[in-house]
Amino acid sequence: MDWILNHILSSIVxxxxxxxxxxxxxxxxxxxxxxxxxxxxxxIPLGFSIILYQxxxxxxxxxxxxxxxxxxxxxxxxxxxxxxxLSLPMVLLTTLLCVVCIIASxxxxxxxxxxxxxxLLLETxxxxxxxxxxxxxxxxxxxxxxxxxYFLIGMWGxxxxxxxxxxxxxxxxxxxxxxxxxxxxxxxxxxxxxxxAHVEAxxxxxxxxxxVLLKMGTYGFLRxxxxxxxxxxxxxxxxxxxxxxxxxxxxIYGACCAMAQxxxxxxxxxxxxxxxxxxxxxxxxxxxxLGMCALSVEAIHGAVLQMFNHGTITAMLFLxxxxxxxxAHHRKIxxxxxxxxxxxxxxxxxxxxxxxxxxxxxxxGFISEALVFLGSFKSQLPYxxxxxxxxxxxxxxxxxxMLWAFQKIFFGPLKTSSEQFKDVSVREIITLAPLxxxxxxxxxxxxxxxxIMQKSLTNLLRLMP
Numbered sequence: 203m204d205w206i207l208n209h210i211l212s213s214i215v216x217x218x219x220x221x222x223x224x225x226x227x228x229x230x231x232x233x234x235x236x237x238x239x240x241x242x243x244x245x246i247p248l249g250f251s252i253i254l255y256q257x258x259x260x261x262x263x264x265x266x267x268x269x270x271x272x273x274x275x276x277x278x279x280x281x282x283x284x285x286x287x288l289s290l291p292m293v294l295l296t297t298l299l300c301v302v303c304i305i306a307s308x309x310x311x312x313x314x315x316x317x318x319x320x321x322l323l324l325e326t327x328x329x330x331x332x333x334x335x336x337x338x339x340x341x342x343x344x345x346x347x348x349x350x351x352y353f354l355i356g357m358w359g360x361x362x363x364x365x366x367x368x369x370x371x372x373x374x375x376x377x378x379x380x381x382x383x384x385x386x387x388x389x390x391x392x393x394x395x396x397x398x399a400h401v402e403a404x405x406x407x408x409x410x411x412x413x414v415l416l417k418m419g420t421y422g423f424l425r426x427x428x429x430x431x432x433x434x435x436x437x438x439x440x441x442x443x444x445x446x447x448x449x450x451x452x453x454i455y456g457a458c459c460a461m462a463q464x465x466x467x468x469x470x471x472x473x474x475x476x477x478x479x480x481x482x483x484x485x486x487x488x489x490x491x492l493g494m495c496a497l498s499v500e501a502i503h504g505a506v507l508q509m510f511n512h513g514t515i516t517a518m519l520f521l522x523x524x525x526x527x528x529x530a531h532h533r534k535i536x537x538x539x540x541x542x543x544x545x546x547x548x549x550x551x552x553x554x555x556x557x558x559x560x561x562x563x564x565x566x567g568f569i570s571e572a573l574v575f576l577g578s579f580k581s582q583l584p585y586x587x588x589x590x591x592x593x594x595x596x597x598x599x600x601x602x603x604m605l606w607a608f609q610k611i612f613f614g615p616l617k618t619s620s621e622q623f624k625d626v627s628v629r630e631i632i633t634l635a636p637l638x639x640x641x642x643x644x645x646x647x648x649x650x651x652x653x654i655m656q657k658s659l660t661n662l663l664r665l666m667p
Contacts, residue, residue: 206250206253207253207257207267208267208269209269210250210253210254210267211254211267211269211283211284211285211333212269212283213246213247213250214247214250214251214254214293214297214329214333215247215283215326215329215330215333215343216326217243217246217247217250218243218244218247218300218322218323218325218326218329219322219323219326220243221239221240221243221244221322222319222322222323224239224243225239225240225243225315225318225319225322226315226319228315230315233311233314236314236315236318237304237307237308237314237318240304240318240321240322241301241304241305243322244297244300244301244304244322244325245301247297247300247325247329248297248298248300248301250297251293251294251297251298252294254267254285254290254293254294255290255294255654258285258290258654260287260653260654260656260657261657262657263286263287263657263658263660263661264286265284265285265286265335266284266285266286267283267284267285268282268283268284269281269282269283269284270282270283270284273336273339274338277338279336279338279339280336280339281336281339282334282335282336282339283333283334283335283339284333284335285332285333286657286658287654287655287656287657287658287659288421288424288425288506288655288658288659288662289332289333289421289425290654291506291507291509291510291651291654291655292332292414292417292421292509292510293329293332293333294510295413295414295417295509295510295513295514296325296328296329296332296414297325297329298514298636298637298640299409299410299413299414299513299517300321300325300410302409302517302521302633302636302637303321303406303407303409303410304318304321304406305629305632305633306405306406306409306521306524306633307321307404307405307406308629309528310404313357316353316357317354317357320350320353320354321350321354321406323346323349323350324347324350324351324354324410326343326346327343327344327345327346327347327348327349327350328343328347328410328414328415328418329343330342330343330346330347331343331344331347331418331421332421337426340425340426344374344418347415347418348374351407351410351411351415354403354404354407355403355407405520405521405523405524405527406524408476408480408520408523408524409516409517409520409521412479412480412483412512412513412516412517412520413512413513413514413516413517413520414513416483416487416512417509417512417513419487420487420490420491420494420505420509421509423435423494424494424506424662428662428665428666429662429665432665432666432667433667435666436497436666436667439495439497439583440583440584443495443584443585443589445491445494445495446491446492446495446496446586446589447589448491449488449489449490449491449492449494449495449589449593450488450492450589450592450593451488452484452485452487452488452491453485453488453489453492453592453593453595453596454485454488454592454593454595454596454599455484455485456481456482456483456484456485456486456487456488457481457482457485457595457596457599457600457603458599459481459484460478460479460481460482460485460599460600460603461599461602461603461606463475463477463478463481463535463603463607464478464535464603464606464607464610468534473534473535473536474533474534474535475523475526475533475534475535475607475611476520476523476527476533477533478535478603478607479516479519479520479523482516482519482559482600482603482604483512483516485596485599485600486508486512486516486559486567486600487512488593488596489504489505489508489570489571489574489593489596490505490506490508490509490512490574491505492505492574492578492589492590492593493505493508493573493574493577493578495583495586495589496574496577496578496580496581496583496586496590497581497583497663497666498577498578498580498581498582498663499577499659499660499663500573500576500577500580501573501574501576501577501578501580501581502577502659502662502663503573503577503652503655503656503659504569504570504571504572504573504574504575504576504577505570505574506655506659507569507570507573507644507648507651507652507655508567508570508571508574510570510644510651511558511566511567511569511570511641511644512567512570514566514637514640514641515555515558515559515566515567515637515641516559517637518551518554518555518558518634518637518638518641519555519556519559521630521633521634521637522548522551522552522555522634525548525626525630526538529622529623529624530623535607535610535611536610537617538610538611538612538617539610539611539613539614539615539616539617540612540613540614540615540616540617541611541612541616541623542612542613543616544616544621544623544625545623545624545625545626546625547625547626547631548625548626549612551626551634551638552608552612553608554638554641554642555638555641556604556605556607556608557604558641558645559600559604560600560601560604560605561597561600561601563645564642564645564646565641565642565645566640566641566642566643566644566645566648567641567645568645569644569645569648570648571597575590575593575594578590578593
């Protein structure tokens with residue numbers, strides 16, 4: 203057991219990469235074997251991440267499960283892996299969503315081996331970003347993550363997949379830390395790649411994009427910009443409050459764009475359920491940025507908890523959109539109506555996801571948003587109460603567009619185009635049920651996740667001037 207714990211992070215990061223090599227040995231015609239092999243491989247990092255959680259010491263802010271050895275000594279570059287209370291939730295989220303997404307990809311037939319190989323390579327890149335503690339190694343894993351995502355969108359996406367993929371890839375090539383991380387969040391006005399990437403990406407890739415990749419921007423701020431450049435970070439929070447202003451803009455602008463998807467016709471870029479969820483992600487990531495900038499214990503806990511909670515909630519939302527698209531072959535909000543009477547189980551699951559996204563008490567979205575706002579109101583930084591009051595408009599707007607969309611799709615008379623709908627299948631329930639349970643559990647009892655973060659985030663705040 204000690205040997206496993208001493209090398210557990212390398213195992214988590216590299217097993218998907220080894221899985222790529224194993225996958226290449228399976229004959230092209232054995233598609234079911236390829237799927238089951240990939241699913242088994244993706245379960246191993248999830249199992250190891252649960253072991254990490256069970257053995258994680260919440261009483262310290264120190265880096266745990268460290269693995270360090272010299273890699274390129276002439277430049278003092280090390281292979282340095284480790285986790286703390288900031289990175290462990292992201293590792294848990296990534297390994298869980300990767301398993302869910304492999305199951306959600308079960309119907310993919312074209313270029314299956316390439317798709318699964320790229321997905322496992324993407325998992326290695328994402329987990330490497332969340333565990334790397336050497337700057338050069340962090341950059342290597344960041345680039346490893348970009349390439350598979352480019353091809354997964356560009357080859358298995360929708361009609362504009364090539365344009366969406368190129369836009370995604372080029373924007374991350376920016377060299378400045380702020381711009382690079384702001385694009386990944388994404389912060390306004392660097393957000394334009396996200397709705398297009400989501401609309402053109404296959405369902406499973408949308409889940410990973412919103413559930414994990416968006417968090418890499420805020421994770422990068424907290425892991426690199428805050429501890430390495432604390433004075434400069436404080437300048438852009440307090441003296442020249444760029445970050446909190448952009449966070450508030452994200453909250454309001456993203457919510458308004460999501461609302462526009464219901465009110466505008468397709469000819470004016472509206473009426474797309476998947477695009478609505480994409481814009482809601484922009485709004486919800488604004489809460490993370492606002493909480494990060496408040497520099498209070500409650501707010502930064504709420505921000506990191508929101509990173510995890512948004513990952514599970516938005517994963518449910520995109521999976522549910524995928525269920526609708528698989529049956530209707532379109533995502534037009536006006537094309538549905540009265541589904542509650544036709545597919546009651548599916549309606550119940552959508553209700554959990556929508557209500558969690560709008561921040562209903564008792565579900566996980568509420569507690570993280572509440573901590574962000576409570577901590578932000580307590581912030582001693584100049585004008586922060588003003589930014590917080592403006593940010594609370596997002597609560598009203600998010601509730602409005604979520605309830606409006608739910609009403610249009612599920613209530614009223616059953617439309618003719620909805621009569622062929624069938625309720626969720628066993629495979630779809632398998633992907634959605636774990637996420638729904640996490641959303642409900644953390645909404646009622648968030649302490650297990652908050653306990654992980656406490657020491658690390660409190661220590662991070664001490665580094666700020």
